[in-house]
Amino acid sequence: xxxxxxxxxxxxxxxxxxxxxxxxxxxxxxxxxxxxxxxxxxxxxxxxxxxxxxxxxxxxxxxxxxxxxxxxxxxxxxxxxxxxxxxxxxxxxxxxxxxxxxxxxxxxxxxxxxxxxxxxxxxxxxxxxxxxxxxxxxxxxxxxxxxxxxxxxxxxxxxxxxxxxxxxxxxxxxxxxxxxxxxxxxxxxxxxxxxxxxxxxxxxxxxxxxxxxxxxxxxxxxxxxxxxxxxxxxxxxxxxxxxxxxxxxxxxxxxxxxxxxxxxxxxxxxxxxxx
Amino acid sequence: xxxxxxxxxxxxxxxxxxxxxxxxxxxxxxxxxxxxxxxxxxxxxxxxxxxxxxxxxxxxxxxxxxxxxxxxxxxxxxxxxxxxxxxxxxxxxxxxxxxxxxxxxxxxxxxxxxxxxxxxxxxxxxxxxxxxxxxxxxxxxxxxxxxxxxxxxxxxxxxxxxxxxxxxxxxxxxxxxxxxxxxxxxxxxxxxxxxxxxxxxxxxxxxxxxxxxxxxxxxxxxxxxxxxxxxxxxxxxxxxxxxxxxxxxxxxxxxxxxxxxxxxxxxxxxxxxxxxxxxxxxxxxxxxxxxxxxxxxxxxxxxxxxxxxx
Numbered sequence: 342x343x344x345x346x347x348x349x350x351x352x353x354x355x356x357x358x359x360x361x362x363x364x365x366x367x368x369x370x371x372x373x374x375x376x377x378x379x380x381x382x383x384x385x386x387x388x389x390x391x392x393x394x395x396x397x398x399x400x401x402x403x404x405x406x407x408x409x410x411x412x413x414x415x416x417x418x419x420x421x422x423x424x425x426x427x428x429x430x431x432x433x434x435x436x437x438x439x440x441x442x443x444x445x446x447x448x449x450x451x452x453x454x455x456x457x458x459x460x461x462x463x464x465x466x467x468x469x470x471x472x473x474x475x476x477x478x479x480x481x482x483x484x485x486x487x488x489x490x491x492x493x494x495x496x497x498x499x500x501x502x503x504x505x506x507x508x509x510x511x512x513x514x515x516x517x518x519x520x521x522x523x524x525x526x527x528x529x530x531x532x533x534x535x536x537x538x539x540x541x542x543x544x545x546x547x548x549x550x551x552x553x554x555x556x557x558x559x560x561x562x563x564x565x566x567x568x569x570x571x572x573x574x575x576x577x578x579x580x581x582x583x584x585x586x587x588x589x590x591x592x593x594x595x596x597x598x599x600x601x602x603x604x605x606x607x608x609x610x611x612x613x614x615x616x
Numbered sequence: 617x618x619x620x621x622x623x624x625x626x627x628x629x630x631x632x633x634x635x636x637x638x639x640x641x642x643x644x645x646x647x648x649x650x651x652x653x654x655x656x657x658x659x660x661x662x663x664x665x666x667x668x669x670x671x672x673x674x675x676x677x678x679x680x681x682x683x684x685x686x687x688x689x690x691x692x693x694x695x696x697x698x699x700x701x702x703x704x705x706x707x708x709x710x711x712x713x714x715x716x717x718x719x720x721x722x723x724x725x726x727x728x729x730x731x732x733x734x735x736x737x738x739x740x741x742x743x744x745x746x747x748x749x750x751x752x753x754x755x756x757x758x759x760x761x762x763x764x765x766x767x768x769x770x771x772x773x774x775x776x777x778x779x780x781x782x783x784x785x786x787x788x789x790x791x792x793x794x795x796x797x798x799x800x801x802x803x804x805x806x807x808x809x810x811x812x813x814x815x816x817x818x819x820x821x822x823x824x825x826x827x828x829x830x831x832x833x834x835x836x837x838x839x840x841x842x843x844x845x846x847x848x849x850x851x852x853x854x855x856x857x858x859x860x861x862x863x864x865x866x867x868x869x870x871x872x873x874x875x876x877x878x879x880x881x882x883x884x885x886x887x888x889x890x891x892x893x894x895x896x897x898x899x900x901x902x903x904x905x906x907x908x909x910x911x912x913x914x915x916x917x918x919x920x921x922x923x924x925x926x
C-alpha cells in the first residue's frame with residue numbers, strides 16, 4: 342500500500358487502541374468538574390499545563406480525558422454504522438443484482454433513488470429529531486442512510502460477476518442460488534466495498550460529530566468531539582484550546598480513513614489511472 | 617427551445633414518484649416520535665385539555681389516512697400547517713421568510729468554491745509534479761477533512777477575534793457573508809480543485825491540444841479557451857452531486873454564524889420540539905435539493921453537445 346495509506350493505517354490503529362483503552366488511558370474522569378487550583382488568574386487558569394496537557398474546559402473538565410473518551414465514541418459509532426450498513430447493503434445489493442426483474446426495478450429503480458434524492462444527512466437529522474437525540478438513535482439513523490451506497494456498489498459488482506463463466510458452470514452443476522451467491526459471487530464482488538467501507542467510516546465519524554455538534558447526537562455531559570466543539574464556540578476568545586484539540590482529533594481521523602481508503606483503492610486495483 | 621421543454625417534462629415525470637416518496641416520508645416523521653409529540657412539545661405543565669386541543673388543531677386525532685390526505689392537500693395548496701409552540705405562526709410563512717437567506721448562503725458558498733477551485737485546479741494541473749501542485753494537493757486535502765464546525769469557529773477565531781477584520785455572526789451586510797460563505801464552500805472547493813486538476817491533466821493529453829499549440833495559440837489561450845471548456849463538464853456533474861452536501865452544510869454553518877436561514881430555523885424548531893415546523897423545513901430543503909438536481913442535469917445536457925437532448 343502506498344505511503345499515505347500506511348500512515349493512515351498507523352493513525353487509525355492508534356485511535357482504535359486509544360478508544361479501547363480509554364478508561365485506563367484517560368488521566369482524569371471526563372465528566373468530573375473541578376476548579377483549577379493553579380495560581381493563575383482568569384482565563385489563564387484553563388490553559389494547558391503539565392497536569393492538564395490539553396487544558397480544562399469551561400466547566401473545569403480535563404480536555405485530554407474528554408478527547409480520549411470522545412475517541413471511543415467516534416470509533417464505536419464508526420464501526421457499528423459501517424458494519425450495519427455494509428451488511429444490509431450487501432444483502433440488498435446482491436439480491437437485487439442477482440435476481441433482476443421486478444425486485445431489481447423496485448430496489449435500484451425506486452428505493453435507491455428515493456434515498457439518493459434526499460441529502461443524506463438531512464434524513465439523519467430528521468430521524469434523530471423525531472426519534473429523540475441519543476447515541477442509539479444516531480447509530481440507527483446513520484445506518485439507515487448509509488446502506489444505499491453499499492447496495493448500489495454491490496449490485497453493480499454482482500451484475501458483472503454473475504455473467505462470469507464459472508457462475509454459469511456452478512449453476513449447471515446444480516448449485517443452489519444461495520450457495521452461488523455466498524460462495525462465488527460475494528467474494529468476487531466485495532473489493533470496492535472494502536474501499537467504500539473505509540471511506541464510510543470517515544463519513545460516519547464526521548456525521549456523528551456534526552450531529553452531536555447540533556445537539557442531535559450524544560448528549561452532554563458525555564464527551565463526543567462534536568459536543569466539545571459546540572461548547573468551544575462560546576469560549577473562543579478565552580479558551581481556544583477547547584476548539585483546537587477536538588478539532589485536530591476529528592481532522593486526523595477523517596484524514597486517516599481517507600488515506601486508508603485511497604490506499605486500499607490503489608492497492609486493490611493496479612489498473613487505476615494515476616494522475 | 618422545444619427540446620429543452622421536452623427534456624424538462626421528461627425529467628419531471630421521473631421526479632414525481634420521488635417527490636411523492638419524500639412528502640410521504642416527511643408526513644410520517646411526526647408519527648415516529650416515541651410517546652406523545654404534542655405533550656413533548658407543550659411540556660409537563662400542559663393540562664390534558666391543552667394537549668387535546670392542540671391535537672385537534674393539528675389534526676392528530678383523525679385517522680392516519682385522513683391525516684395523510686389532509687397533509688397532501690395542504691402541501692399542494694402551499695399550506696404546511698401551524699407551529700406547535702406558537703400556533704399563530706404559519707409554518708410556510710416562517711420558512712419563506714428565511715428561505716432567501718439560505719439560498720444566498722448556498723450560492724455564495726458555491727461561488728467561493730468555484731472561484732477558488734478553477735484557478736487553483738488549472739495551476740496545479742498545468743504544473744503537474746512541481747511544488748505548486750503538491751502544495752495545492754495538501755491544501756485541498758486539508759479542505760476536505762476539515763469539517764465546517766471546525767473551520768467555522770477557527771475562522772471566527774482568526775479573522776473576527778484575533779484580527780478583528782470581519783464580524784462574528786448575523787446577517788447585516790455583505791461583510792457578514794464572507795466567513796460563512798468561505799466556511800461553507802471550503803470542502804466543495806477542495807473537491808472541485810482536485811477534479812479540475814485531473815480534468816486539466818487529462819485534457820492536456822488530447823490531440824486537439826497539440827493542434828491548438830501547433831496553430832500557434834499561446835499556452836493561456838490553449839488552456840482557457842479549449843481545455844477548460846471540455847474539462848468543466850465533469851465539474852458541473854460534481855457540483856450537482858455535492859449540492860445536497862452544500863445544503864446540509866448550510867445548516868451547520870447557519871448555526872455557527874447565527875445566520876438567519878432555513879437551517880437555523882430547522883435546528884431551533886427541533887430544539888423546541890416544534891414538529892410541524894421541522895417537517896415543513898425538511899420538506900422545503902429536500903424539494904430544493906430535488907429541483908437543484910434537475911437543473912444541474914439540464915445544465916449538464918446543455919453543456920455537452922455530444923449528449924443528445926432526447
